[in-house]
Amino acid sequence: MNLDDLTRTSGEWLRGTGSESDIVMCSRIRLARNLATYPFTNRASRGDKAEIEREVRTAIARVDPQLHYLDVHVLNPLDRQFLVERQLISRELMTAEGPRGVAIGPEENVSIMVNEEDHLRLQVMHSGLSLHEVWERINQLDDALEESLDFAFHSQLGYLTACPTNVGTGIRVGVMLHLPALVQSREIEKVFRALHKINLAVRGLYGEGTQAFGDFYQISNQQTLGKSEAETIRTINDIIPQVIEYERRARKELLENRRQNLHDQVSRAYGVLKTAHQISSEETMHLLSSVRMGINLGLIDDLEIPTVNELFIHTQPAHLQKIQGRHLEVDDRNVARAQYLRSRLANGRHQAN
Amino acid sequence: MREKCQRCSKPATYHITDIERGKVSEYHFCDEHVRQHLAQPAGEASSAEAEPGGALKAPFKAKEPTRAERQSCPYCQITFLEFRNSGRLGCPHDYDVFRDELLPLIENIHDETRHVGKVPRRAPQSSLRHSELIELRKRLKQAIEVEDYETAAQLRDQIKSLETPTER
Numbered sequence: 001m002n003l004d005d006l007t008r009t010s011g012e013w014l015r016g017t018g019s020e021s022d023i024v025m026c027s028r029i030r031l032a033r034n035l036a037t038y039p040f041t042n043r044a045s046r047g048d049k050a051e052i053e054r055e056v057r058t059a060i061a062r063v064d065p066q067l068h069y070l071d072v073h074v075l076n077p078l079d080r081q082f083l084v085e086r087q088l089i090s091r092e093l094m095t096a097e098g099p100r101g102v103a104i105g106p107e108e109n110v111s112i113m114v115n116e117e118d119h120l121r122l123q124v125m126h127s128g129l130s131l132h133e134v135w136e137r138i139n140q141l142d143d144a145l146e147e148s149l150d151f152a153f154h155s156q157l158g159y160l161t162a163c164p165t166n167v168g169t170g171i172r173v174g175v176m177l178h179l180p181a182l183v184q185s186r187e188i189e190k191v192f193r194a195l196h197k198i199n200l201a202v203r204g205l206y207g208e209g210t211q212a213f214g215d216f217y218q219i220s221n222q223q224t225l226g227k228s229e230a231e232t233i234r235t236i237n238d239i240i241p242q243v244i245e246y247e248r249r250a251r252k253e254l255l256e257n258r259r260q261n262l263h264d265q266v267s268r269a270y271g272v273l274k275t276a277h278q279i280s281s282e283e284t285m286h287l288l289s290s291v292r293m294g295i296n297l298g299l300i301d302d303l304e305i306p307t308v309n310e311l312f313i314h315t316q317p318a319h320l321q322k323i324q325g326r327h328l329e330v331d332d333r334n335v336a337r338a339q340y341l342r343s344r345l346a347n348g349r350h351q352a353n
Numbered sequence: 354m355r356e357k358c359q360r361c362s363k364p365a366t367y368h369i370t371d372i373e374r375g376k377v378s379e380y381h382f383c384d385e386h387v388r389q390h391l392a393q394p395a396g397e398a399s400s401a402e403a404e405p406g407g408a409l410k411a412p413f414k415a416k417e418p419t420r421a422e423r424q425s426c427p428y429c430q431i432t433f434l435e436f437r438n439s440g441r442l443g444c445p446h447d448y449d450v451f452r453d454e455l456l457p458l459i460e461n462i463h464d465e466t467r468h469v470g471k472v473p474r475r476a477p478q479s480s481l482r483h484s485e486l487i488e489l490r491k492r493l494k495q496a497i498e499v500e501d502y503e504t505a506a507q508l509r510d511q512i513k514s515l516e517t518p519t520e521r
Contacts, residue, residue, distance in 0.1 A: 034445060036445055038444070039428075039429045039443055039444040040429075040441065040442060040443060040444055040445075042439070042441045042443070043429050043431060043441075043443035043444060117441070139471075142471075143474065146473050146474060146475065147474075147475075150475070151473055152445035153472070153473050154445075154448055154449075154468070155468075156466070156467055156468060157448055157459070157466075157467075157468055158468025158470065158471075158472075159468075159471075160445040160448055162441045162442055163440060163441055163442070164442070164455060164458060164459050164462060165462055167448070167459065167463075167468075168463065168465075168468045168469075168470070169468070169470045169471060171470075223462070223463045223464065223465075224463065225459060225462075225463035225465045225466070225467070225468060226463055226464065226465020226466070226467055226468070226469055227465070227469060227470070228469045228470035228471070228488050229470050229471055230470075231469075231470075
């Protein structure tokens with residue numbers, strides 16, 4: 001896999017297809033697994049990590065030859081950041097030390113991180129609200145890996161993980177939602193409080209501890225012990241339609257009571273993105289969010305959702321630098337970003353790559 | 354969270370696990386009583402606990418590592434104190450080595466202490482059936498709670514059929 005080729009494509013999860021895709025960006029499940037006979041990654045020696053990597057890599061190749069393994073340890077910092085921006089690896093794996101890697105499936109639906117906080121972090125992502133398909137896929141993958149790997153499992157506590165917060169199923173079920181109207185109406189805090197009360201977490205686009213860029217929020221479970229995978233998926237699946245309903249209601253209210261203002265805001269956002277000559281990542285995300293909602297509400301009709309989804313990712317720092325093929329400091333990036341946006345949003349109908 | 358405050362009838366929003374010399378004490382308080390608890394002078398409480406501000410972290414901050422905290426895993430050599438500081442365990446054996454210290458913590462995080470769900474196919478059959486039974490019994494309880502007797506009857510049959518082979 002040539003990482004430079006990826007700059008011309010985007011993951012399936014950005015396609016904007018599938019159920020409720022005007023609000024649901026993608027569904028994602030991850031499983032944490034560890035090999036029974038090695039220390040956890042943080043306590044593993046370099047030699048241990050190399051052996052873990054070798055064992056897991058062999059198992060992955062046997063399970064699915066289409067999974068392409070990247071040795072993160074030897075990648076340059078820009079490529080590592082590029083993978084983070086594409087949601088294929090975590091910040092933790094980017095900054096970790098020693099032998100480690102990631103196996104990536106075609107269309108970027110599957111990624112298996114090796115030697116992250118746990119020896120294996122399996123992840124499957126799919127556009128739209130599609131947790132059942134995602135679970136089926138990741139469950140099969142886990143079964144297949146388990147045929148040749150001996151996972152640490154405890155009869156009382158389930159799958160054992162480096163951090164007790166993941167012990168049990170080791171599952172995190174998350175749905176990424178675009179909630180601009182709830183942010184504007186300031187009702188989002190209420191929704192968050194309600195979710196926290198039932199032990200669900202809300203995070204930004206790039207997971208733990210990150211800001212909610214572009215009004216994207218990921219809702220996921222926190223508890224992994226004493227609740228089966230099916231029950232955890234059910235809980236999330238039951239709550240998401242309610243959040244979607246709140247967002248739709250807030251959008252309807254905006255349309256009914258503040259149509260002029262809304263139309264103005266959306267059109268200005270689109271205008272700035274099409275014409276600016278320097279623009280920060282933050283402003284880009286903010287404006288793209290308005291444009292995305294504008295398309296969904298029929299206020300913009302010459303732009304496709306997948307293009308906007310892709311722009312959220314392709315305007316990130318590492319993507320821009322890879323697209324330009326050179327290192328860029330912040331100021332240069334702001335110029336390059338504006339130039340890239342102008343070229344992608346030039347007149348006429350816009351297609352995703 | 355399920356517990357009520359142990360000093361009044363309000364729901365407990367703070368769950369404190371104190372581990373001193375291997376002895377685990379659990380407390381459950383509402384917003385008001387947690388302040389009283391943490392502010393209480395001396396006795397068992399360390400001086401750090403009496404300090405306002407740092408109070409919430411205090412129960413985990415022993416003055417000196419206790420014997421339990423100094424105990425180390427024979428496989429990966431991590432001590433419980435090191436785990437306390439980093440939040441990460443050293444190896445799968447730690448769950449048994451530090452079992453007494455970990456279980457209260459795990460219960461605080463998950464409200465449960467027993468795995469329900471997937472079991473590796475290579476795990477012994479008994480453990481597989483065991484886990485399945487726990488899940489079915491839990492669903493049976495839920496079905497009865499919502500008075501869904503049809504589902505409850507089906508679940509009861511499933512449980513029976515799973516229980517039979519163990520008696521063979």
